[in-house]
Amino acid sequence: MKLSLYMDDRETEKIFSYLRWIFLLVGIMVFYFPPLADRLNFTKETFPILLVIGFVYMAVTQVALIKMSAVNEYFNLLTKAGIIFDYIALMWLLALTNGVLSPLFPIAYLVVMHATIYWRTKGAILSSISLTAGYSTIFAVQAQFDFNTTFVFILNLVFIWIIGGFGSLIVIRERKHLKQKEIFHELMFTDYLTGLYNHRHFQEQLRNMTSARQNFLLVMGDIDHFKQINDQFGHLTGDEILKNLGGIFRDLADDYDAQAFRYGGEEFAFLLPHTEENRQISFFDDLYGRLSSEKFSKECISVTMSFGIAASKGEVLPDKLLGYTDQLLYSAKANGKNQVKFESGHTYILLFESYR
Template sequence: MAKSQVFLMKLIFHNQGRRHMTKIYMNDFQTEQLFSIIRWLFLAISAALFYLEPFSSQLNFNTNTFFYLIVFAFCYMFMTQVFLFFRLKRERIQRNIMKFGIICDYIAIMWLIALSGGIESPFVPVVFLLIMHATIYWSVKGLSFSIVASALGYAAIGIGLEQFYQFSLVWEFAFNTMFFIIIGFFAGVLAYRERLHYQDKMNYQDQSLKDYVTDLYNHRSFQNTLEKLTSTQKNISMMMIDIDDFKQVNDRFGHTLGDQVLYTLGNTFKTNLPKSQGYCFRYGGEEFSIILFETEKSALEKQIKNWNQHFEQSVQMIPELKDYQITLSYGVTKYQSTDTKQSMLKRADRNLYYAKENGKNRAVFDETFER
């Protein structure tokens, strides 16, 4: 699910008490925040065990390359932390950075195990976190690959340190490897199920907030979003849109084709309004509403012209409506510092009424655009 959709759903549920519910499931950003905290925690613990007394003398870890490990870990952890802080709008880039972090985690963990006793390392259980993390981003493939890669890396460390000559360490290796497979598998499955449950939960919420015919967010979504934005004094404009003489379309061509017209208009708004610039809703019947972050009249007029052209072209592609013209009327207003949800909605409704009364197929802007 796109970030803009998640953000809109947060706006919608803000006034419904959802904020006070216990959050069992975490989204990708929250999950990555948790793993980031765990990374920094383990980095601090590792540095303490390697360098601080009495730990360093009692554990007697190999410190030859530990400083380089610290530098390596700090660099990639800092980079992922920066991306988390700024929360890039390009979700694909951000996810690739997070996946890169998991690969670096693997290198750092194997390096740490090699320096802290190899097969006997107290850091071996950290591998289970790596398996869970990989499962979240790569699903079953991540689970399988991380288990195999961890077992092979663990074996390579044992071979490199020549630890397989000691019979007791062979058994310890076998025991730990078995736990990689068994516990890692179950930990990964639990992480995978958690992600599926979270996605199902988000999809269910998304469907409950959307109109079936147009696939736009519904009236309830519009009311909650507008209330949230006006209460936080966001600089927005709002449109109420009505399909002119839509009843005639239903009476002449039937409700099935009428639904097709509704879907066509909804698709026009979705494909010609970037998600970063606003939200589209089906208000009810043949009425639609749009909340935009653009407040310049000239830009809005250009946007309306673009929608009208796209909608007209799309309608003409419906065989039954090839020679039938369907037009739209708009009532447009923008937020004022004293506005409430009701006052904005009232002005937009009034402007839409004026548009309908003065010949339809037009957009009426109110006095707020003259200030």
């Protein structure tokens, strides 16, 4: 896992997931490891129940972190339910480990932080209120109102609210910086019109992938007769076409684990994982299918495109690969347009009736 000062909810949840496993081991040692358990002598009659519940929840969450997408609604529900689980587990542990004077009370600070990260000020307030209520209940049931116990009780509550207050301020500031970072990244690497990665990012990615000797496919594409479209219908129509193409190519890139770029003007590029030619043909079947079904504007309903595709083979220099793929693209345009030239010599021509 890459550590960063700016982490999304998924990365944050991974950290809390790992912390739960650590506390699970600590709990087992506190209750069952003889050198500790014999000295501490905590009540452990119900701890096995908590242990089983915790292990099941944590195992399911761990699988969800690996298998589910961060945008999956069940993933979000499962991970955010972790705050409720942490709260219940903490109250349970406090009741078993000397109540108000429990050495495990600092876990409460993590519960406040967890809630604050997800729900900001509202999370800080709600978690602080909940912990205050639960901790006060333990204090009342424990019925030890001597000076030492009462002093620890009040001090711990004060620190809960201090951490909640400062935590919310820190999270708000961190989220603001993250938003600024995302805006800066978008300005640096995204084409404003199409929403695709821009030429600069393309060059960086191409250089990095070739330097790492990765096997990948480079696709270069060009809108056929785009100058005539601009001359006949105007640049606003041309911009509308480019914008629509950007949406098509973003969705296509997501489906094929690829990256889509606006190379410049009416030229586009894809970086695809290396696959056999049959799979490459399926990619272009999908691409041309989306182009043919799109109505780009009122003035110009359809457009066609030509492409060239070549493999990196892990050794070629970026400029050489780009030049070779460009030659395949120019060959496709010279041979009639609306087709794809493969480095194997194969020519892909989509057979459908164009819209006018």
